[in-house]
Amino acid sequence: MADNKGVMILAEVGDGKLAAIATELLGAGRKLADDLGEELSAVMIGSGVGALAQEAIAFGADKVYVVDDALLKDYRTDSYMAVMEKVAKEVMPRVLLMGQNSIGRDLAPRLAFRLDTTATMDCVELAIDPDSKMLLQTKPVYGGNARAIFTSESMPQMATLRVKAGEPLARDDSRKGEVVNIDAGLDASAIRTEVKDTVLEEIEGIKLEDASVVVSGGRGIGGPEGFKDLEELAKLLKAAVGASRPPCDNGWVPDTIQVGLTGKIVSPDVYIAVAISGSSQHLAGCSGSKNIIAINRDAEANIFKEAAYGVVGDWKKVVPAFRDKLKELLG
């Protein structure tokens, strides 16, 4: 156990770039590595990804392990498992971090069991205990109603970090680091799943995760027509449209715009929650917003506990007047 050293992160690549989650993990990992006085390494897996290793260094990595293989072009549980198992056993990090996203959610628990260790999922804070040097893993539980701080003694100490919970470092291209290539050594026949198709539900306009203003509707919107009103407001504000879970489950809007614990995590400057009660699971996806504005006819709704400004009333009356006045003010 004493042999495990350093902090390792999985640096995902998407659309030929370092993914946002990779820079967030590098930011969080850098701080942990500095507190331990040890190295921060990044693992980059894919096909033709080697060129991005320097970018990971610019965002904080001391060392980048590149595993480049045509078989790794797309994420598959079995192939990524095999690669991460190999890298983790070779490098023996003390801490191993991934993002709480579709790869990390799938890969981290399974890898933890394979490496005979354990993982804490969906952490919002990671720190090194100054005395024990153990990784303190803070994770929301009970849908966000509470938080728990966990430690584990088995190595590597694994955790996934919630999207947007890590602060990326400023890119510094003068940073120096080492790039190490590791052979994937994959056996194609050991990959037991095959992706037949990927179906993307493209949403027009600004991406929800990147928007600085989000207009979100809840169950109280009542149906797909109501979301047309919200879209009109969003257009005026150059905002993206989001939703709580019921509108998605009811098929009023696509599943891909769900905000929350099991949907997207957003942190815009302004989050306008219309006819959303403010369940802990919904707030998990938007409580990082700088300002929450609530429109709800129930003065007791939990959303008002999180909001900076609010109107108590029927959205069908409030929203059109709000929109018209804004139109006038924004001229």
Place this chain on the structure above:
Amino acid sequence: MNMIVCVKQVIDPEAPPASFKIDTASNSVVPPAGVPPVISPFDEQAVEAALRLKDAMGGTITAVSLGTGLLRDVVKKPLSMGADELVLLEDSAFDGGDSWSTAAALAAAIKKIGEYDIIFCGRQAADWDSGQVGSGLAEILGLPSVTLAKKVEVTDGKATVERVIPDGYEVVEVSLPALITVSNELGEPRYATIKGIMAAKRKEPVVWTPADLGIDTSQIGVAGRRTKMLRLFQPVREGTCEIIEGEDEADAGANLAKKLSEAKLL
């Protein structure tokens, strides 16, 4: 098709946030008074996924629940929805585990059940929101796994799974036996029928102890834990919301626009 569904009893996750309380002395959650526990919602959807396959091609469904204080009315829900058997791992030795020891105990029970084509789990239990037990089971049992399913079909010994990704879904084919975790995009679970409820009432669950599973108690419950919880707390909310008023609701809406524009937010 033989299917196993892992189903956890949890504190109702939809109980109002204000009813949520922690006992800091014992680092534990105080169940809200008058709110009965439920089957974790994603696990109900896992049962639904299994039932849809049973409807299409026949077969049996065995539900497995681990815990203490399992209310029969709650854990029998899969039976009343149409599952065939119910196995309970109900023994204090199983209690207080983490994902690791929970998966170890469930894996031992699944081995004892024997034959299966698909094991279904929820994407995450609605209390600790961990989402590890499914993948852990797959790893222990040496099975391929597909997580976050919204649709599952089986043809020629293979399952075709629509797996939720942030901007849509992937169509993943996996050989059987396999483990599949289910997400809410699968759709509403069915209601129990009167016939189902009557059948569930008559059905006695099978209860297994660690000895029945031949598992060493050092592997399960508190003893088998790999993680230590240092602290459980409720984050404080600052919460000062300025309520914007007006002559009527529309006027309040217009005043909100003025306010946000004055505050340079919009």
